[in-house]
Amino acid sequence: MKRLLIVLLLITYSLNVFSQDIFGGKVTGNFQMDAQVSKEDSVIGAEKVSEKFLMNAFTNILYTNGDFSAGVRFEAYLNPILGFDKQYKGAGLAYRFASYKKDYLEITAGNFYEQFGNGLIFRSYEERNLGLDNAMDGLKIIARPFRGVALKGVIGKQRYYWEKIWENESFGLVRGVDAEVSINSLIKKFEASPLQVIVGGSFVSVFDKAEERFIIEPSTGDNFKLTLPENIGSGAARVQMSYKAFNLNAEYAKKGQDPNAVNGYIFNEGEAAYLSLGYAAKGLGINVSAKRIDNMSYKSRRGETGNMLNVNYLPALTRQHSYSLFAMYPYATQVNGEMGVQADIIYKLKKNSFLGGKYGADLKFNYSRANALDKEYVPLNPAGNYEGTQGYTSSFFKAGDELYYEELNFELGKKLNSDFKLNLMYSYQSFNPIANGHPGEKFVYANVFAADLTQRLKNRSSLRYEVQLLLTEQNYGDWAAGDWIQGTIEYNLGGRFFVAATDQWNYGKLEGEKVHYYNFSVGYNKGTTRVQLSYGKQREGIICIGGVCRPIPASNGLFATITSSF
Amino acid sequence: MKKFLLIFVAVMISTLSIYAQSSTFKSILPSITVNTLEGKPIKASEFSNDGKPFVICFWATWCKPCLMELNTMAELYEEWQTETGIKIYAVSIDDARTCPKVKPLVSGSDWDYEVMLDQNSELKRALGVNNPPHTFIVNEKGEIVWQHVGYAPGDEENLIEVYKKILNGEEVK
Numbered sequence: 001m002k003r004l005l006i007v008l009l010l011i012t013y014s015l016n017v018f019s020q021d022i023f024g025g026k027v028t029g030n031f032q033m034d035a036q037v038s039k040e041d042s043v044i045g046a047e048k049v050s051e052k053f054l055m056n057a058f059t060n061i062l063y064t065n066g067d068f069s070a071g072v073r074f075e076a077y078l079n080p081i082l083g084f085d086k087q088y089k090g091a092g093l094a095y096r097f098a099s100y101k102k103d104y105l106e107i108t109a110g111n112f113y114e115q116f117g118n119g120l121i122f123r124s125y126e127e128r129n130l131g132l133d134n135a136m137d138g139l140k141i142i143a144r145p146f147r148g149v150a151l152k153g154v155i156g157k158q159r160y161y162w163e164k165i166w167e168n169e170s171f172g173l174v175r176g177v178d179a180e181v182s183i184n185s186l187i188k189k190f191e192a193s194p195l196q197v198i199v200g201g202s203f204v205s206v207f208d209k210a211e212e213r214f215i216i217e218p219s220t221g222d223n224f225k226l227t228l229p230e231n232i233g234s235g236a237a238r239v240q241m242s243y244k245a246f247n248l249n250a251e252y253a254k255k256g257q258d259p260n261a262v263n264g265y266i267f268n269e270g271e272a273a274y275l276s277l278g279y280a281a282k283g284l285g286i287n288v289s290a291k292r293i294d295n296m297s298y299k300s301r302r303g304e305t306g307n308m309l310n311v312n313y314l315p316a317l318t319r320q321h322s323y324s325l326f327a328m329y330p331y332a333t334q335v336n337g338e339m340g341v342q343a344d345i346i347y348k349l350k351k352n353s354f355l356g357g358k359y360g361a362d363l364k365f366n367y368s369r370a371n372a373l374d375k376e377y378v379p380l381n382p383a384g385n386y387e388g389t390q391g392y393t394s395s396f397f398k399a400g401d402e403l404y405y406e407e408l409n410f411e412l413g414k415k416l417n418s419d420f421k422l423n424l425m426y427s428y429q430s431f432n433p434i435a436n437g438h439p440g441e442k443f444v445y446a447n448v449f450a451a452d453l454t455q456r457l458k459n460r461s462s463l464r465y466e467v468q469l470l471l472t473e474q475n476y477g478d479w480a481a482g483d484w485i486q487g488t489i490e491y492n493l494g495g496r497f498f499v500a501a502t503d504q505w506n507y508g509k510l511e512g513e514k515v516h517y518y519n520f521s522v523g524y525n526k527g528t529t530r531v532q533l534s535y536g537k538q539r540e541g542i543i544c545i546g547g548v549c550r551p552i553p554a555s556n557g558l559f560a561t562i563t564s565s566f
Numbered sequence: 567m568k569k570f571l572l573i574f575v576a577v578m579i580s581t582l583s584i585y586a587q588s589s590t591f592k593s594i595l596p597s598i599t600v601n602t603l604e605g606k607p608i609k610a611s612e613f614s615n616d617g618k619p620f621v622i623c624f625w626a627t628w629c630k631p632c633l634m635e636l637n638t639m640a641e642l643y644e645e646w647q648t649e650t651g652i653k654i655y656a657v658s659i660d661d662a663r664t665c666p667k668v669k670p671l672v673s674g675s676d677w678d679y680e681v682m683l684d685q686n687s688e689l690k691r692a693l694g695v696n697n698p699p700h701t702f703i704v705n706e707k708g709e710i711v712w713q714h715v716g717y718a719p720g721d722e723e724n725l726i727e728v729y730k731k732i733l734n735g736e737e738v739k
Contacts (some may be wrong), residue, residue, distance in 0.1 A: 012665070026593050026594060028692075028693065028694050029694050030694035030695070030696050032696055034651065060691070060694060062692065062694065064593075064594070064596060067597075069596070069692075113686055113687070113688070113691070115662075115685060115686040118660075118662045119662045123662070123686065125661070125686055126687075150607070160648050160737045182605070182606060182607075185606065196604050196605070196606075196720065198605045198606075206677050240605045242604050242605075247604075247669065249666065276666045278666065278669055278686050279670075280669050280672070280673035280674075281668060281673060282676055283673070283674065283676050284673065284674055284675065285669060285670025285671060285672070285673040285674030285675075286669060286670055287666050287669070289666050313661075315661065315662055315663030315664075316663065317663075320627075320628040320663065320664055321628075322628055322630045324628070343668055344666075344667055345670070345674075346670050346673075346674025346675065346678050347674055348674060348675060362637070362674075362675060364674075366656060413637070421634075454634070454719060456720070459720075460718075460719070460720025460721070460724070461720065462718060462720065462722060463718040492718040492719070494720070495716075495718040495720055495721045495724065498718070511713065525715065525716050525718075526715065527713065527714060527715070527739075528700075528713050528715045529715075530715050530716060538616060553662055562716070563696040563697065564696075565693075565694040565695060565696060565700070566712065
């Protein structure tokens with residue numbers, strides 16, 4: 001630990017000596033620190049924190065000199081803040097790379113992130129605030145032999161907390177290639193064509209050494225050994241087209257036999273299909289998307305469940321909410337099978353029109369729905385489960401009867417006069433608890449409202465008032481406890497300083513105390529540095545970014561965040 | 567506890583000392599590839615505004631302050647353009663989940679910005695962006711000369727003031 005500290009200090013001080021202009025190159029980077037002090041609170045379920053003080057921090061330092069760049073990220077979790085996996089405990093260089101970029105060739109050695117197409121079979125990415133990082137460690141090559149053609153190749157292993165992945169054979173090796181061709185760039189004749197077409201294809205394979213695995217017949221004790229595939233391949237093809245106001249994005253992916261802990265070691269093949277259609281005109285935007293996910297959990301370690309070691313990315317086809325009560329019941333993709341649709345319409349009411357008034361208005365409509373697949377199960381194995389069997393069959397175009405999630409949203413944004421701006425939002429949500437790890441529980445139906453008013457004051461200052469209301473008749477105790485109301489007031493001084501107070505009140509709770517989750521925060525913002533301090537109670541919940549969710553435990557205390565870019 | 571505090575302080579000091587230096591150098595836009603709304607690749611190092619400075623705003627469809635910022639500036643954009651010749655690149659960091667919403671939002675909101683997609687956050691990472699909104703002003707040489715994090719009503723007035731200074735060749739902090 002001490003050694004790392006010294007290394008870090010040496011690096012940063014030597015950078016200062018060189019005044020960030022090392023041999024003509026430039027140094028940039030960023031920094032974030034979250035610190036937490038939480039006390040025990042049995043009413044809201046906040047547990048005792050024996051360390052008293054918890055901290056997550058990271059800093060990225062990037063050196064660029066012409067075509068060459070290199071960088072490191074130092075991370076410290078001492079100890080991880082509440083809700084982060086305890087396996088993050090520790091500090092060190094979690095990420096380092098060197099990269100060389102020319103117009104026709106890019107080579108990156110070390111850690112890297114990359115995505116093929118929509119990510120159905122490969123996406124390496126990070127979501128620092130969720131504690132999610134599946135950075136590859138290995139080699140990435142991108143070649144652009146002709147205008148409009150990009151070829152990518154990746155090989156490596158994925159990050160797993162602080163684990164020494166290269167010394168442990170249970171972490172699989174990920175290999176992939178991708179090709180993308182922009183027809184209009186490649187063929188000169190079509191360059192100015194109103195029809196723009198981009199096609200692509202990719203192939204990914206995971207090598208994961210097979211362990212011994214048996215199915216045991218309980219009464220006789222007979223053994224059946226599973227022959228697990230060691231190379232799990234997948235392929236995808238995609239097309240992106242636009243013609244005048246219309247656009248289309250489609251991708252289809254197929255995955256070979258991949259018995260794993262997420263699908264219960266069944267031998268069914270995986271399949272994913274995604275289609276998105278859009279229309280865009282001045283003042284009107286429409287998008288309709290549909291997808292089918294069938295047995296598509298794809299990890300570089302067979303026995304892994306949870307959010308780590310994902311090779312692909314299967315986001316939820318639902319709206320990502322920014323108002324907190326709207327995100328009370330978030331939906332996460334059911335990777336073992338779901339069919340979903342989503343529609344968005346965005347319309348601008350013109351200025352000085354009958355409905356739009358003097359300043360016009362913005363209207364947004366969103367609908368989404370996810371259902372189970374229509375699965376026909378095969379006979380059970382001798383042990384009484386589906387392990388080692390094909391599991392099920394399902395027809396491609398037919399959705400199952402079981403609803404996972406349904407949501408309808410309306411939003412209206414309106415400038416009232418030169419000082420006031422109002423935003424109104426309504427959402428109706430049907431939530432199947434199975435999507436939230438509460439199988440067997442009853443549905444939650446909720447009506448959620450928000451009104452949000454911003455007032456401009458003199459000297460570039462402003463006030464913001466916000467009220468949210470969640471109405472539901474479902475009252476099952478801890479995670480679905482009736483109605484909620486939330487009020488926020490925020491004062492912003494000249495864009496530099498802000499102070500805010502929030503109270504989230506579970507007034508509809510039937511049993512136990514109707515808790516007020518109050519929170520006070522102050523913040524200071526200068527250039528690229530932001531410091532925020534908050535004190536109060538945090539309810540137990542789930543935060544989701546990009547369809548990946550992390551539970552956040554209840555806490556009661558102080559939280560500080562510092563972010564900076566340089 | 568002592569060790570934690572020691573590390574905490576060390577990280578703080580080293581970061582702040584880098585930060586303190588930051589005004590003395592100018593970072594050049596990297597040759598990271600982003601995509602237009604039609605899917606065409608373009609390198610950040612090729613962003614330009616006919617030899618004038620330009621603005622880069624990082625945003626996302628789910629980021630409320632970003633939408634507030636871009637909507638406010640959209641009302642002023644025409645006026646700003648006539649007055650100063652400003653150009654704004656709005657770089658969306660929406661990933662595969664929310665990316666399909668970018669185009670309808672841009673056209674539905676009637677924005678005239680140069681909208682770019684940075685689906686796997688490559689450019690965001692290269693420019694050290696923590697969270698959106700994050701705004702940069704880049705001078706005619708492709709050097710980042712000013713940046714700002716967050717948006718509060720009134721920040722757009724500050725942005726155009728700084729832009730005019732840079733346009734006039736004045737030094738900005």
